[in-house]
Amino acid sequence: MVGTFSTDITGLLEAKASETVDLKNGDTYDFTASIVKKTIGNSVVKMLAYNGMIPGPLIKIEQGAEVTLNFTNNTDIDTTIHSHGVRLENKFDGVPGMTQKEVKPGESFTYKIKFPDEGMYWYHPHIREDYAQELGLYGNYLVVPNDPNYWSPVNREVALFVDDILMDDGKIAMFSKASADRTLMGRFGNTLLVNGETNYSLQAKAGEVIRFYITNSANTRTFNISIPGAKMKLVGADGGKYEREIWSDGVILSPSERAIVEVLFANT
DSSP states (O other), X not given: OOOBOOOOOTTOOBOBOOOEEEEOTXXXXXXXXXXXXXXXXXXXXXXXXXXXXXXXOEXXXXXXXEEEEEXXXXXXXXXXXXXXXXXXXGGGSOOBTTTBOOBOTTOEEEEEEEOOSOEEEEEEXXXXXXXXXXXXXXXXXXXXXXXXXXXXXXXXEEEEEEEEEOEETTEEOOOBSSSOSSGGGOOOOSEEEETTBSSOOOOOOTTOEEEEEEEEOOSSOOEEEOOTTEEEEEEEETTXXXXXXXXXXXXXXXXTOEEEEEXXXXXX
């Protein structure tokens, strides 16, 4: 009998919030996927994390740089790292059966990744996304442009993941070990998450302009994102900076899509 994945949280470390990791050309970074516990609403549940963080670390790197990621899989499922949207060598693209073998629990794999294009990208597994990505295996790369005037001036930059998760009687609904039990590798959740939190909040000053890098890490759900009382300008997306910036009341993001939005918070 194949059964379902364990939901036991005994002895697990608490997941941390994402932290920014600055990498330079030629750097090596140790990267581990592991099993953690996390509070979702009023429940403490088993999840998965990169370097103990949900979302995983925000890897900030200059355009044109190349880094080495020494990846270790300490989860309960075969996995890989797919660097979504990054133009890289095919053998490091993280697609099992096509570009590499799966990384089994306890095994390691070395990725060499070069970042030729500026903008926001993300990383996630390419095996059983319905389970591994749903439980927290996702994170961003922020590639800093060589041209200091590439983006308009802003007061600060914030990376956001929007997601959902299906809770059932205080636990994350069961996952079959045999295969995904929903179509399109996912299922609609009944609990919405921003950066892995049900109650995410951000303080903004009157007159402040924030550039948000937003990624939809949900397996199935499309999000319609707006900020009442603020002026939103869509300046980029999956392919980088737009030639023409667009004022918008909101942005619609399908699964895996990214949007780069500059938001002016009103003076009143």
